[in-house]
Amino acid sequence: MGSYRGFRSDGIADMPSSPYLCPGDEQSPPVGPRRSRMPKQILTGDFSPEGYFVLEAFADASEAIARVARGFAQVLAEMDCDAVVLAFDHTKDWSRFLAAAGEALTAGKTRGIVLESPAALPVVAHGCRLSGAGALHFCSSPLASRCVGIRFLLPDGSPAPESVAEKIQRAASDAPATSGGASLIRAEFLPSYMEWARKLVGASSLRKMHLRLLVDACGGLGDRVLEALLGAALDRLHTIYGLPLPNFFHRTPIPMPKEAHELGAQVQRGRWSGGILLSGDASGLGLVDRNGDWVPLVAALRRVAEETGLVLECLDPLDSSWLRSPPRQPEGISSEFDGSRVVLGSRGRLRWPGLAPAWDGLLSVGILLGQAGSRIFDPCPDVPFEAQEIIRSDRGPLPSALEIAEDLEIGAAKLDAPTVRTSAYLGQTRGLYLSWNDRNAWASVEWGEGQEALLVRVLGSERETAQRISTSLTSFLAARLGH
Numbered sequence: 006m007g008s009y010r011g012f013r014s015d016g017i018a019d020m021p022s023s024p025y026l027c028p029g030d031e032q033s034p035p036v037g038p039r040r041s042r043m044p045k046q047i048l049t050g051d052f053s054p055e056g057y058f059v060l061e062a063f064a065d066a067s068e069a070i071a072r073v074a075r076g077f078a079q080v081l082a083e084m085d086c087d088a089v090v091l092a093f094d095h096t097k098d099w100s101r102f103l104a105a106a107g108e109a110l111t112a113g114k115t116r117g118i119v120l121e122s123p124a125a126l127p128v129v130a131h132g133c134r135l136s137g138a139g140a141l142h143f144c145s146s147p148l149a150s151r152c153v154g155i156r157f158l159l160p161d162g163s164p165a166p167e168s169v170a171e172k173i174q175r176a177a178s179d180a181p182a183t184s185g186g187a188s189l190i191r192a193e194f195l196p197s198y199m200e201w202a203r204k205l206v207g208a209s210s211l212r213k214m215h216l217r218l219l220v221d222a223c224g225g226l227g228d229r230v231l232e233a234l235l236g237a238a239l240d241r242l243h244t245i246y247g248l249p250l251p252n253f254f255h256r257t258p259i260p261m262p263k264e265a266h267e268l269g270a271q272v273q274r275g276r277w278s279g280g281i282l283l284s285g286d287a288s289g290l291g292l293v294d295r296n297g298d299w300v301p302l303v304a305a306l307r308r309v310a311e312e313t314g315l316v317l318e319c320l321d322p323l324d325s326s327w328l329r330s331p332p333r334q335p336e337g338i339s340s341e342f343d344g345s346r347v348v349l350g351s352r353g354r355l356r357w358p359g360l361a362p363a364w365d366g367l368l369s370v371g372i373l374l375g376q377a378g379s380r381i382f383d384p385c386p387d388v389p390f391e392a393q394e395i396i397r398s399d400r401g402p403l404p405s406a407l408e409i410a411e412d413l414e415i416g417a418a419k420l421d422a423p424t425v426r427t428s429a430y431l432g433q434t435r436g437l438y439l440s441w442n443d444r445n446a447w448a449s450v451e452w453g454e455g456q457e458a459l460l461v462r463v464l465g466s467e468r469e470t471a472q473r474i475s476t477s478l479t480s481f482l483a484a485r486l487g488h
Contacts, residue, residue: 078105392475394461398486403452403459412485448478459486 404412451460459482463475 392461392463392471394475394479395458396461396479396483396486397458403457404485409450409482409485413481448474450478450482 448461448463451462461475461479461482463471463478
């Protein structure tokens with residue numbers, strides 16, 4: 006991915022990558038200082054060979070942003086799309102895009118809005134309310150700091166991407182040149198997301214791949230994509246292995262677990278055909294089957310695994326023990342199928358090559374398909390070193406996670422310049438996550454009960470490196486708390 010500096014001065018945290026990755030994102034250049042001067046051009050556009058359109062603007066150019074937003078609103082008023090994906094970075098100016106998308110949602114021009122970044126939370130909190138909030142989704146941003154992305158997920162037969170992007174470009178083309186932090190507007194045009202999901206797993210034979218979805222408790226778009234991915238993957242397994250499949254992957258709204266009993270009664274009355282019910286917490290994930298019974302998602306996927314040969318590995322990312330021990334094969338699954346694995350995680354980090362962490366309030370589902378019997382990934386690197394420290398504050402209440410994150414970014418050089426991110430659940434910051442990708446080391450900083458102490462945990466594959474990181478990080482935080 007691009008270079009994630011982690012936090013900005015206004016308290017907005019960068020997030021890890023999106024399932025909708027643009028070609029070339031892996032080679033994105035590092036983002037410069039926030040106030041660095043940029044070329045004297047407010048907007049340029051070009052099409053990549055892959056067919057997505059790139060517009061460059063400036064984060065501090067309010068008039069230019071307003072013009073682009075007007076073009077965006079005009080486009081939405083003239084077309085129908087399955088969903089609009091917005092990757093925010095700056096809340097004040099880019100709220101215009103959310104407002105335009107909200108109007109399109111109310112008018113029935115789109116059926117879903119995906120907000121890619123925590124900037125969405127303060128935007129909504131500051132009064133940008135949307136009708137039909139059930140169609141609002143949160144996921145992480147694929148773009149580096151100070152970037153904004155717009156993506157339309159279009160049904161078949163929609164206008165060509167060029168015509169849509171050109172309208173947005175024309176609306177902003179006469180904006181004045183301004184210096185400031187650069188923003189990127191990328192309009193990527195995908196086919197209908199259901200068809201897109203099916204194509205991803207519809208290979209002629211099983212092959213190594215991973216698919217990641219980030220959805221929250223609101224439901225809707227994420228549910229349909231999850232349904233398509235799981236359904237298509239299981240269909241492939243059914244075709245190859247000839248095994249029966251449970252039929253509970255149907256579209257439903259996504260109530261919270263406390264509503265499961267009432268929903269079960271509705272299923273029994275014939276109002277629901279069964280479906281995937283997701284919340285933001287792994288303990289509340291589950292299904293209502295065709296009999297109206299609430300089935301924990303872990304148990305449901307285990308049942309799928311038993312019937313299809315998929316190996317299921319469920320991880321609690323807040324428990325680091327899975328980093329140190331090999332994955333356990335669920336009982337009742339033949340070893341000849343251990344090359345195909347479903348990994349389910351929530352509220353934390355999932356680690357395997359090529360897959361960025363998942364975060365609080367988000368469900369990350371990876372479906373990795375490989376030839377039966379092959380070992381296609383190992384999420385358990387050798388981590389011989391783990392250190393834990395508790396730091397108590399001598400200055401009363403602890404600083405917020407965002408405040409400490411900003412301090413960490415300023416002092417990143419003292420910590421060998423880690424990647425710093427928050428883990429937040431529905432707007433409540435739970436902690437910080439630091440990674441040193443080139444050193445195979447990770448650290449978490451969690452706020453203790455009563456908000457009176459910090460728990461610092463460091464994991465590393467090299468004892469000396471991890472010990473040095475633990476010492477410097479603990480010293481840094483202790484100094485911040487007044488020790």
